[in-house]
Amino acid sequence: MLEGIAPPVTKRPPHGFHAVRLDANGRLKMPAKVVEYLQLLEDKILFATYFQGLPRIFANGSWERYLAKLDGDRALKKRIAFYCESVGADVELDKQDRLTLPPQLREEAKLGEQVLRLRFDQDDVITLYPEESFKAKQQEFLPSLGQDQERAASMGFDL
Numbered sequence: 001m002l003e004g005i006a007p008p009v010t011k012r013p014p015h016g017f018h019a020v021r022l023d024a025n026g027r028l029k030m031p032a033k034v035v036e037y038l039q040l041l042e043d044k045i046l047f048a049t050y051f052q053g054l055p056r057i058f059a060n061g062s063w064e065r066y067l068a069k070l071d072g073d074r075a076l077k078k079r080i081a082f083y084c085e086s087v088g089a090d091v092e093l094d095k096q097d098r099l100t101l102p103p104q105l106r107e108e109a110k111l112g113e114q115v116l117r118l119r120f121d122q123d124d125v126i127t128l129y130p131e132e133s134f135k136a137k138q139q140e141f142l143p144s145l146g147q148d149q150e151r152a153a154s155m156g157f158d159l
Helices: 033-042 062-068 074-087 102-108 132-154
Strands: 018-022 028-031 046-051 054-059 090-091 098-100 116-120 125-130
Touching: 028 062, 054 062, 062 074, 062 125, 074 102, 116 132, 125 132
Parallel strands: none
Antiparallel strands: 018 028, 018 116, 028 098, 046 054, 046 090, 054 125, 116 125
8 A cells, every 4th residue: 555545445335234232212323334334425314214024224315216216106106205204204323323213113113122133235225123033034044045055156156
């Protein structure tokens, strides 16, 4: 590395599942790597809601991008937006890197004080998996893991 020149910053979300604790006040202490990534984003607005059975946090304009996919069916778009906004809200990180989930979201998702698994699923959408959902998802994929790894190897994903 040349002296005085910082390495380029990679603008991609962190990989993996991160355990986060939801406290009695509905606050999540966000992992440092997640905070670092969120700070790199141009659009700082975070929208927390409940969709397809899981709490989700849309970052970097992803909520608007997903809604735009429904432009072909205005009535559907209106219903999805109404529901998601009725249980969600814009949220922000506080000075301790905590994010408070809206009460209506916690009620809809039946979330209390607990550990959740946080993961960037796709396109700047963070999904929060309650432990039960996380374990169920793991069990869903385990039976085919051996075959999946063999198929991946045949496609060049071989280490």
